[in-house]
Structure formats: structure tokens, C-alpha cells
Amino acid sequence: MATSYVLSSSSSLFLSQNDVGVSLFSSQPSRSIQIMQKKVSRKIESIMAPQRSARNPSMTGSVKTRMTMTEKIFSRASEKSQVNPGDNVWINVDVLMTHDACGPGCIGVFKKEFGDDAKVWDREKIVIIADHYIFTSDERANRNLNFVRDFCIEQGIKYFYDITDRSDFKANPDYKGVCHVALAQEGHCRPGEVMIGTDSHTCTAGAFGQFATGVGNTDAAFGFETGKVLLKVPPTLRFVLDGEMPDYLLAKDLILQIIGEISVSGATYKAMEFVGSTIESLTMEERMTLCNMVVEAGGKNSVIPADATTFKYLEDRTSVPYEPVYSDDQARFVAEYRIDASKLEPVVAKPHSPDNRALARECKDVKTDRVYIGSCTGGKTEDFLAAAKVFLASGEKVKVPTFLVPATQKVWMDLYTLPVPGSGGKTCSQIFEAAGCDTPTSPSCGACLGGPRDVYARLNEPQVCVSTTNRNFPGRMGHTEGQIYLASPYTAAASALTGFVTDPREFLR
Amino acid sequence: MAAAASLANPTTFSSSLSRSRHHQPFASLATSNVFNATKQRSFKPLISQSIVSSTSPVTRRTSVVAAATANSSSSASSTSFHGLCYVVGDNIDTDQIIPAEYLTLVPSKPEEYKKLGSYALIGLPASYETRFVEPEEFQSKYKIIIAGDNFGCGSSREHAPVALGAAGVTAVVAESYARIFFRNSVATGEVYPLESEARVCEECKTGDVVTIELEQSLLINHTSGKEYKLKPIGDAGPVIEAGGIFAYARKAGMIPA
Numbered sequence: 161m162a163t164s165y166v167l168s169s170s171s172s173l174f175l176s177q178n179d180v181g182v183s184l185f186s187s188q189p190s191r192s193i194q195i196m197q198k199k200v201s202r203k204i205e206s207i208m209a210p211q212r213s214a215r216n217p218s219m220t221g222s223v224k225t226r227m228t229m230t231e232k233i234f235s236r237a238s239e240k241s242q243v244n245p246g247d248n249v250w251i252n253v254d255v256l257m258t259h260d261a262c263g264p265g266c267i268g269v270f271k272k273e274f275g276d277d278a279k280v281w282d283r284e285k286i287v288i289i290a291d292h293y294i295f296t297s298d299e300r301a302n303r304n305l306n307f308v309r310d311f312c313i314e315q316g317i318k319y320f321y322d323i324t325d326r327s328d329f330k331a332n333p334d335y336k337g338v339c340h341v342a343l344a345q346e347g348h349c350r351p352g353e354v355m356i357g358t359d360s361h362t363c364t365a366g367a368f369g370q371f372a373t374g375v376g377n378t379d380a381a382f383g384f385e386t387g388k389v390l391l392k393v394p395p396t397l398r399f400v401l402d403g404e405m406p407d408y409l410l411a412k413d414l415i416l417q418i419i420g421e422i423s424v425s426g427a428t429y430k431a432m433e434f435v436g437s438t439i440e441s442l443t444m445e446e447r448m449t450l451c452n453m454v455v456e457a458g459g460k461n462s463v464i465p466a467d468a469t470t471f472k473y474l475e476d477r478t479s480v481p482y483e484p485v486y487s488d489d490q491a492r493f494v495a496e497y498r499i500d501a502s503k504l505e506p507v508v509a510k511p512h513s514p515d516n517r518a519l520a521r522e523c524k525d526v527k528t529d530r531v532y533i534g535s536c537t538g539g540k541t542e543d544f545l546a547a548a549k550v551f552l553a554s555g556e557k558v559k560v561p562t563f564l565v566p567a568t569q570k571v572w573m574d575l576y577t578l579p580v581p582g583s584g585g586k587t588c589s590q591i592f593e594a595a596g597c598d599t600p601t602s603p604s605c606g607a608c609l610g611g612p613r614d615v616y617a618r619l620n621e622p623q624v625c626v627s628t629t630n631r632n633f634p635g636r637m638g639h640t641e642g643q644i645y646l647a648s649p650y651t652a653a654a655s656a657l658t659g660f661v662t663d664p665r666e667f668l669r
Numbered sequence: 670m671a672a673a674a675s676l677a678n679p680t681t682f683s684s685s686l687s688r689s690r691h692h693q694p695f696a697s698l699a700t701s702n703v704f705n706a707t708k709q710r711s712f713k714p715l716i717s718q719s720i721v722s723s724t725s726p727v728t729r730r731t732s733v734v735a736a737a738t739a740n741s742s743s744s745a746s747s748t749s750f751h752g753l754c755y756v757v758g759d760n761i762d763t764d765q766i767i768p769a770e771y772l773t774l775v776p777s778k779p780e781e782y783k784k785l786g787s788y789a790l791i792g793l794p795a796s797y798e799t800r801f802v803e804p805e806e807f808q809s810k811y812k813i814i815i816a817g818d819n820f821g822c823g824s825s826r827e828h829a830p831v832a833l834g835a836a837g838v839t840a841v842v843a844e845s846y847a848r849i850f851f852r853n854s855v856a857t858g859e860v861y862p863l864e865s866e867a868r869v870c871e872e873c874k875t876g877d878v879v880t881i882e883l884e885q886s887l888l889i890n891h892t893s894g895k896e897y898k899l900k901p902i903g904d905a906g907p908v909i910e911a912g913g914i915f916a917y918a919r920k921a922g923m924i925p926a
Binding site (some may be wrong): 248250261262263264268271272273292293300301304309358359360362374375377378379382385386387390392425429458460469478484510511512524609610611612613631633634635637640641 | 715760762764765766770771772773774775776777778792793794819820823824825826827828845847848849852853856857870904908912913915917918923924
């Protein structure tokens with residue numbers, strides 16, 4: 161399944177579509193864009209009309225700036241009419257996020273630099289979320305959350321999604337769960353905006369057509385005080401995905417396919433822009449899955465143009481006005497990749513790298529000891545609905561321990577309330593129970609990143625795990641010799657049913 | 670280029686550091702602990718840990734020390750790092766540099782900062798036979814890390830460069846970096862992130878004695894006798910020279926002085 165393509169130094173622009181439907185166009189941007197002018201449908205059926213402030217002509221496209229979406233967001237956020245990749249600019253932050261794992265470090269630097277009496281620049285633009293080390297008896301973890309809480313109270317932080325009673329997450333009305341999913345569910349992700357978070361998967365929010373990227377504690381502390389961050393404008397890699405998504409394929413397969421294509425450093429310092437009819441057909445949660453893992457390719461951020469799907473999602477979640485941006489027709493891209501989604505097959509990332517791609521069906525002799533369904537990547541409502549679909553189709557019981565970790569309180573509730581299509585009214589939880597999975601546990605980041613020793617489903621032995629999470633570097637889920645196969649929820653569920661890495665078509669046809 | 674003697678006795682500079690502004694990681698004060706202002710409070714002087722048999726490094730250290738004392742705010746003094754190197758491969762992610770279970774340690778607390786150092790690179794698989802930090806130790810005898818591509822990929826945890834710095838690492842020479850790790854190294858001042866032109870991780874072995882001469886952009890491997898060109902620091906230079914992101918912002922008028 162190796163995709164081979166030649167990037168000649170001459171101006172060869174087209175390469176034949178190979179058998180997996182991926183082709184690469186050389187980086188002669190302006191010419192390639194003209195030739196491959198795929199009209200991205202911008203038909204909008206119904207939208208919440210955002211309030212429109214007077215727009216600078218250079219932003220409306222009437223002046224041909226040739227900027228990509230990401231460049232436009234930088235341009236607006238830095239108050240410059242034009243930016244180019246490579247420019248270092250100070251940009252205004254619309255939402256700054258931190259969580260219980262990095263919050264303490266961030267607060268420490270903030271106070272050290274600006275004094276104990278320092279106040280954050282805008283108490284409504286900071287979102288602090290308890291999600292990483294929550295359901296653990298680790299004393300330091302518990303202490304850190306208290307420390308973060310004290311800071312939020314002192315500063316009057318408006319959005320602090322806290323938990324105080326760990327014995328029953330449902331008893332905590334403010335508690336949400338995994339930050340990236342909570343940010344979306346709570347309406348903090350808006351097109352055209354800038355989001356910075358002390359977490360590498362902050363790029364997830366790019367699904368909403370905004371610039372969102374991860375930074376460290378020091379940069380975030382700087383942001384706490386100034387509301388700004390110094391960033392270099394990234395050049396953009398464009399991924400055009402067309403073709404109908406097969407019914408055994410999910411966004412996780414798409415991103416694993418791409419990372420396997422360009423490697424774990426293929427997008428370093430670059431923006432990854434996803435367009436095309438396949439992208440337009442994806443739900444917001446699927447788009448989030450896709451954008452979530454761009455950091456695994458080294459990507460700085462990802463963007464998907466906002467459309468009717470985006471606006472519909474945001475309708476009941478935010479009343480903050482926003483203004484989407486779109487790449488100019490003449491925007492310059494470093495490279496453009498074309499993918500025919502209809503030709504793709506379910507894939508996994510084998511140990512120990514997210515770019516160690518293989519077809520799921522070629523790994524059918526790999527015995528697995530357990531299956532983990534959870535995290536910002538694969539623990540959203542639709543991820544569980546997908547897994548339930550496979551269990552339902554099979555009717556059998558799982559052969560290995562199958563751990564279910566909903567990302568947020570809302571996801572947990574959906575598991576117990578939403579009917580699964582085609583099941584005659586059963587909920588996900590009922591289907592999971594019938595299949596012999598573990599009971600869905602309290603929502604958090606869980607064992608995706610290992611964490612304290614007592615975290616539920618942590619890999620404490622050198623076992624094989626098929627997981628819907630985002631990284632499989634050595635020791636990621638706990639034990640250094642653990643072997644993690646990254647997979648879509650379909651593939652994970654199928655693997656649970658057989659006890660081997662399994663292509664979901666075994667059950668979905 | 671910010672000046673930082675690699676082997677200056679930190680106690681000599683404690684008084685000059687206390688005169689400086691708080692948290693000035695890349696200040697042009699010539700001290701080894703420029704890259705880690707908090708280090709000097711808790712740790713033994715680096716000089717005793719990095720002495721090797723050759724006498725010339727001693728001479729160099731002395732001259733840098735002298736230059737530093739004479740000219741504490743000069744940014745023109747030469748900068749070098751010296752010590753044993755530890756070699757790793759490609760795609761060393763931050764989970765290997767500092768596994769998630771240790772992220773509950775908060776870097777701004779001196780005791781926990783020290784502990785982070787003891788866990789640096791503890792996540793490396795068993796194929797790395799030499800441990801980076803010995804059990805029961807808080808610092809590593811290896812001052813310089815030599816790496817392949819995409820060093821520091823994965824999680825954004827700032828604990829990664831912090832753990833390395835706490836363990837006594839002064840600089841990393843990698844073929845390339847993941848962006849968040851690079852940013853965090855520059856922002857914290859914990860390790861100086863340098864890029865090599867060649868694939869030095871295949872030419873150097875753990876335990877080789879190396880020197881990095883910043884001004885000449887050179888990595889010298891004394892054990893093998895070879896020299897390697899380093900890439901210029903690039904856009905991070907002004908931030909490093911100013912003394913970190915906060916100092917840079919103050920200079921640029923972004924935040925009040």
C-alpha cells in the first residue's frame with residue numbers, strides 16, 4: 161500500500177492517481193491551483209447570521225491578497241492587512257485554555273513574572289478545564305486541581321469546569337471532561353478566531369475554521385497577562401478529499417492515512433487545510449477527529465472552512481458573533497494532496513509511531529489483549545455510536561477487556577439516552593453491556609496518556625492494546641513495552657469482538 | 670548571541686544573578702545557569718561534574734568565567750557548552766522525555782523541579798541500555814543530548830525541556846525539532862536547542878566528549894576528533910538574546926518594563 165510519487169524539479173504538476181487514491185501535486189502553487197480549480201461548494205442552507213462589523217476591504221477579497229484561511233486569521237488577529245508565511249507576529253488570543261495538568265505550571269510562571277497580585281488580561285477569555293488526572297488518588301494530582309481552583313476564584317475566571325466530588329462525577333454540574341471536546345460542546349470554538357491551549361491537541365478546534373494550536377506553560381502565562389502570543393505564520397498544506405466515505409470508514413482512518421503518507425514530521429510548522437466533498441460530508445465530531453491528530457504529523461494547526469454544518473452546530477452553543485474566513489482562490493499553498501476517500505480502507509497505526517500505517521486487514525494475525533475506546537480523538541458521542549453499530553451488527557460478545565471512557569459528561573449521558581440507529585431503540589450503553597464491554601467509566605482523558613498508576617484502563621503490563629486514542633509512542637498509555645495500535649472506533653470494536661486486530665468490514669457488510 | 674559559559678561555577682555568579690531581573694533565562698550574563706535560573710539553588714556546581722581529562726577545556730572555562738565576571742551584561746562573550754553527550758534516535762517524543770505520570774510535579778516548586786530532573790528520559794525503551802539519570806540521582810552526567818529528527822514531538826508538555834534542564838542538560842543538538850518543544854526550550858531557557866546540518870546521531874556515541882562553540886556554530890566531538898557544522902539559531906535568536914519571551918516583549922514594548 162506504499163504510495164509512491166515523484167516530485168520532479170521541473171514543473172510537472174500532475175501525477176497519476178495511484179491505487180489508493182492519493183496523489184501529490186508539486187509545489188508550484190499558483191499554477192496548480194488554477195489547473196485543479198475544484199469548486200468547493202459554499203452553498204449555505206441556513207445560518208445564524210453573525211453580526212457583521214464593517215470589514216476592511218483588504219479582508220473581503222476585493223483586494224486580491226492571495227492568503228490562505230490560516231494567513232487571514234493571522235492577518236486579522238495581528239491587525240495587519242497582509243501576512244506571509246514566515247512572518248513572526250503578535251496575535252490577539254480569543255480563547256486561552258489550560259487544564260489541571262499544565263495549569264499549575266502556567267500559573268507558577270504567571271505569578272513569578274508578573275507578581276502575586278497580577279490579574280489576567282480578560283477573565284472571560286480564559287477557559288480552565290479539569291480533565292487530565294481526575295479520578296485518581298494521587299495526592300499531587302488532587303493538590304494541583306485545588307491550586308488551579310484557588311487561582312480561578314482569585315481571578316474570577318468565568319469558565320472553570322471544575323470537579324470537587326470525585327466519587328460521583330454526575331454530582332458536579334460544572335464538570336465537563338476532556339478539554340477539546342468540552343470547548344466545542346460549550347461553544348468556545350468559533351470560526352475565524354484564535355485559540356491557544358496548553359495542550360498539543362488544541363488543534364482539534366481547527367474543525368471550526370479557526371486557528372487553534374498548542375503551546376507550553378510559559379507562552380500561556382504570557383498570554384494570561386497580555387492576551388497575545390508571538391507566532392510565526394505557517395505555510396499551508398492543502399488536503400483535498402473527495403469521494404463518498406465508505407460506510408466502514410471514519411475520519412480516524414482518513415487522518416491515519418494522511419499521517420502515514422507524510423510522516424510524523426511531514427507537517428512540522430505548517431498548517432493543514434482540509435477541503436473537498438468528503439470533508440463537507442463529515443459531521444462536526446468527525447471533523448474534530450480529523451483535526452485532532454494533525455499534531456501527530458507535526459502540524460501547527462489545522463483548518464476546515466466553516467459551512468452549514470458548522471453554523472448549525474454553533475447555533476445553540478454560542479451567541480458570540482463570529483466571522484468565518486476562507487482561503488482566497490489565488491491563495492498560495494506549499495503543496496496540495498488529493499485523496500479519493502472512496503478508495504480508502506480501514507487502517508491502523510502500528511507500534512510505536514502514529515505514522516506506522518498498515519491496513520487493518522493485514523494485521524489480522526495480531527492478537528490484542530484489550531481494547532480502549534476513549535479520548536478527545538475517539539471518545540465522543542459519535543465514536544461510541546460507531547462502536548455500538550459494530551457490536552450491534554455482530555450480536556456477539558467481546559473476547560477481550562473493552563474499556564469505554566466517554567470524553568465528557570454529555571457524552572456519558574448520550575451513551576445512556578440516545579437510541580442507536582437500527583437497534584430498535586436500544587442505547588449505546590445497553591449494546592455495550594450486551595456485548596460484554598466494561599461499564600462506561602467517569603469521563604476524563606483517562607489512560608490515553610497513562611498518567612498516575614491507578615488510572616482506569618492504564619497499561620500497566622507490556623500488553624497489546626487497540627485504541628481509538630492519538631499516540632502510540634513507547635510508554636504512551638503506561639508501560640514502556642506496551643504495544644498500541646491506533647484505530648478508528650469501528651476497527652476497535654471489531655478487534656474487541658475477535659481478539660485480533662480486525663477490519664470492521666468483517667461485521668459491517 | 671546570548672553569552673553563557675558552560676562550566677562556570679554557579680556560586681560565583683549567584684550574586685550577579687540576584688542583581689538581575691527575576692526569571693531571565695537567556696540573559697546575557699555569562700553563567701551556566703543562565704539556561705536555568707532556578708538550577709543553581711538546588712544543585713552542585715556543574716564544574717565538578719563535567720571535568721574531563723583534557724586540560725584545554727579547563728583553560729577555556731576559566732577564560733569564559735573571567736570574561737563573564739568582567740563584563741556581566743555583555744552579549745559579546747563567547748559561549749560554549751561542554752561535556753559528555755547522550756545520543757538518541759529519531760522521533761523521541763515528550764512521553765519518553767518525561768512520562769505523563771510525572772506531570773503532577775509542578776516546575777515552579779524547587780523540590781518538584783529537582784525531582785523532574787531525576788525522571789528525565791526515563792521513558793526511553795529498554796533498547797537504550799545506558800540510563801540517562803542513574804537511579805537515586807537527580808542529575809545526569811550527560812550534559813548534551815544529540816538527537817535525530819523531530820526531537821520532542823508529541824505532547825506540548827513544558828515539563829519536557831524543564832526535566833532535561835533540571836537534569837543538568839545545557840544544550841540539545843538535533844537534526845530537527847517538533848515545534849512546541851522547540852518553542853518551550855526557547856521560552857523557558859532550560860536547554861539551548863541547536864540544529865545540526867548532518868546526521869550527528871549516527872556519528873556520535875553516548876559518552877563521547879563534545880563541545881559546542883556557539884559563535885562558530887560548531888559541534889566538536891573530542892572522542893572521535895570530528896567537527897560538525899550547526900545551523901544558525903534563526904528567528905529564535907532575538908528572543909534568546911533578549912533574555913526569553915518576557916524580556917523580548919518588554920523590549921518590544923508589548924508589556925511594561
